[in-house]
Amino acid sequence: MKKCFQVLLVLLAGLPAMSQNTFQLAPPYIQFESAYFTKECRVSMVFDHPNTQIHYTTNGQIPTEKDPVYTRPILLKKRENVVKARVFGEGFVPSEVVEASFFKSGLSIENIVTTIPHKSYPGSGPKTLIDGLGGLEAFNRKTWAGFQTDTVILEISLAKPQKAKQVLLHVLENQSAWIYLPQKVELFTAKEGTGIWELVGQKILAPSEKKDKSKCNALSLNIKKPRKTDRMLVKIYPLVRIPDGLSGAGGHAWLFMDEVNLY
Amino acid sequence: MAGALLVPDILSNSETILGHNNKRYRINTRWSQADVSRYPVNDCHEMVQDQKGRILLLTNETKNNVLIYDKNGTFLDAWGTEYPGAHGLTLFNENGTDVLFICDNNRHQVIKTTIDGRVLMTLDYPKETGLYTNPEEYIPTETAIAPNGDVYVTDGYGKDFVIQYDAQGRYVRHFGGRGNGAEHLLNAHGICLDLRDQTKPSLVVSSRQQNAFKRYNLEGNYLGTIALPGAWVCRPVIRGDYLYAAVLQSESRQGQQSGFVTILDKQNKVVSNIAGSVPTYDETGLQEMYQTVKVFQYPHDVCVDDEGNLYVAQWNSGKTYPYKLEPVP
Numbered sequence: 001m002k003k004c005f006q007v008l009l010v011l012l013a014g015l016p017a018m019s020q021n022t023f024q025l026a027p028p029y030i031q032f033e034s035a036y037f038t039k040e041c042r043v044s045m046v047f048d049h050p051n052t053q054i055h056y057t058t059n060g061q062i063p064t065e066k067d068p069v070y071t072r073p074i075l076l077k078k079r080e081n082v083v084k085a086r087v088f089g090e091g092f093v094p095s096e097v098v099e100a101s102f103f104k105s106g107l108s109i110e111n112i113v114t115t116i117p118h119k120s121y122p123g124s125g126p127k128t129l130i131d132g133l134g135g136l137e138a139f140n141r142k143t144w145a146g147f148q149t150d151t152v153i154l155e156i157s158l159a160k161p162q163k164a165k166q167v168l169l170h171v172l173e174n175q176s177a178w179i180y181l182p183q184k185v186e187l188f189t190a191k192e193g194t195g196i197w198e199l200v201g202q203k204i205l206a207p208s209e210k211k212d213k214s215k216c217n218a219l220s221l222n223i224k225k226p227r228k229t230d231r232m233l234v235k236i237y238p239l240v241r242i243p244d245g246l247s248g249a250g251g252h253a254w255l256f257m258d259e260v261n262l263y
Numbered sequence: 264m265a266g267a268l269l270v271p272d273i274l275s276n277s278e279t280i281l282g283h284n285n286k287r288y289r290i291n292t293r294w295s296q297a298d299v300s301r302y303p304v305n306d307c308h309e310m311v312q313d314q315k316g317r318i319l320l321l322t323n324e325t326k327n328n329v330l331i332y333d334k335n336g337t338f339l340d341a342w343g344t345e346y347p348g349a350h351g352l353t354l355f356n357e358n359g360t361d362v363l364f365i366c367d368n369n370r371h372q373v374i375k376t377t378i379d380g381r382v383l384m385t386l387d388y389p390k391e392t393g394l395y396t397n398p399e400e401y402i403p404t405e406t407a408i409a410p411n412g413d414v415y416v417t418d419g420y421g422k423d424f425v426i427q428y429d430a431q432g433r434y435v436r437h438f439g440g441r442g443n444g445a446e447h448l449l450n451a452h453g454i455c456l457d458l459r460d461q462t463k464p465s466l467v468v469s470s471r472q473q474n475a476f477k478r479y480n481l482e483g484n485y486l487g488t489i490a491l492p493g494a495w496v497c498r499p500v501i502r503g504d505y506l507y508a509a510v511l512q513s514e515s516r517q518g519q520q521s522g523f524v525t526i527l528d529k530q531n532k533v534v535s536n537i538a539g540s541v542p543t544y545d546e547t548g549l550q551e552m553y554q555t556v557k558v559f560q561y562p563h564d565v566c567v568d569d570e571g572n573l574y575v576a577q578w579n580s581g582k583t584y585p586y587k588l589e590p591v592p
Contacts, residue, residue, distance in 0.1 A: 022279070023279060023538075023556045023557055023558050024556070024557045025555065025556055025557070026516075026521065026553070026554045026555050026556060026557055029515055029553060046540075046553075047540075047555065048540040048541040048543065048555070049540065049541065049555035049556065050541070052555075087555075091278065091279060092279075092556065138517075176518075
């Protein structure tokens with residue numbers, strides 16, 4: 001019943017758009033320096049148009065007019081947070097939903113050695129993936145390291161042995177710029193006292209579907225049977241050939257990454 | 264015409280009021296009554312009004328590069344098949360006679376014509392500057408004509424210089440260009456004469472990727488910058504005390520059809536954004552501007568007629584014809 005009502009609402013909302021001059025509002029702007037934080041993070045939004053309000057959620061749901069109206073920066077403290085926002089105003093079709101995710105830093109990573117990024121997208125240097133900066137959708141920002149190799153290796157060192165349960169890899173998808181999600185990621189830890197890498201986690205991603213917008217993605221890998229270790233190795237397999245029908249078809253996709261979290 | 268009949272008047276009369284302060288408008292998205300099957304458009308780049316009150320539109324559709332309308336959108340005439348890169352359109356009253364200057368991106372030329380399209384003069388790439396070795400380096404986007412007939416051309420998709428010629432087309436000087444100085448330009452997309460202060464005529468030049476206008480005197484000496492954070496401003500258009508400009512897109516949402524129109528007063532302060540954010544100044548200056556209503560996709564020029572109506576031409580926006588905006592008292 002509730003679902004039917006929602007469908008009806010959507011249909012009704014669409015009606016005014018059929019007349020010549022009922023316009024849709026543009027989405028609000030979510031403003032932040034970085035999507036990564038240590039203790040807490042405040043997220044601002046702007047949309048300066050008379051008689052309109054930004055409604056937002058932090059529970060992953062699509063904002064409706066029943067959700068809170070944005071009045072001041074939102075305080076975020078959880079490990080993973082998603083803010084979704086939308087503008088409503090009388091006489092206008094509500095805006096599209098915009099969203100941004102925010103991540104609290106986890107276990108301290110002492111050092112990370114990676115495959116050398118492409119010279120055009122070196123990021124901010126060797127610390128790019130552990131500098132706590134990024135989460136921005138524009139691929140030309142210095143927070144992104146870009147790779148165009150068949151595999152990308154990350155070797156992670158911790159200050160002391162820790163029992164990590166999860167790894168988050170923050171990657172970009174921007175198909176119009178030939179930046180795609182990888183096909184597969186493998187996670188290894190060093191077997192204690194041997195230096196031999198042991199596969200402890202794996203993620204295989206579904207083939208890409210066509211998407212218009214640039215989007216930050218957090219790829220999560222869970223570690224089977226977590227145990228203490230101070231060294232981890234992540235092996236990423238970028239898309240080697242972009243499938244037909246997608247932007248850059250036939251070419252070698254790019255992998256763009258800006259941060260690694262360990263929990 | 265057929266399309267207009269499908270929508271009852273009550274629906275096509277917009278109640279949406281756009282803009283701020285004393286510059287607020289009601290929009291008509293079905294102004295053009297040109298028959299699309301006979302008089303198609305591609306990118307609608309620029310518009311001007313002639314002394315007869317007619318509205319001229321320049322498009323890079325070579326079936327008819329120039330479409331001529333009355334103010335009500337009635338199609339009157341069309342001409343031009345030889346301007347594949349038609350981009351800039353400037354009207355100059357030369358001793359009582361209207362003449363046009365067309366910048367063609369593909370031909371790498373500026374062409375002066377009569378109001379009905381007869382070619383009077385062609386300016387090729389400015390090798391006299393010593394800065395260009397072939398025509399392809401020069402992609403003129405706009406002209407401005409001084410009262411004495413001098414022609415200023417912006418190479419807005421080329422090397423971003425402003426090149427000045429006399430009325431006969433002889434090279435005088437050049438200025439601007441790329442660099443790190445305040446006087447330099449990046450995407451010098453448009454230019455106009457600013458005669459609002461009769462004692463100090465000046466030039467206003469777009470530095471679109473820098474989200475700014477830059478001002479020079481008529482000898483090309485840099486006078487100052489009008490920062491317009493967030494706004495990819497196309498050419499400046501001055502009517503009365505106000506400066507109008509189409510904003511191709513918002514800096515914060517590039518490539519996403521995020522354009523609007525901005526209006527500045529005589530002090531070069533933004534007073535209204537049509538389909539854009541409320542202009543706000545604080546101690547740091549003008550706050551970043553952005554699109555708020557999806558009225559336009561990529562607006563490329565504003566024409567202001569003798570009654571204060573605006574006509575907005577758009578680039579890469581589904582071959583849409585211009586919109587008209589009427590001021591709200």
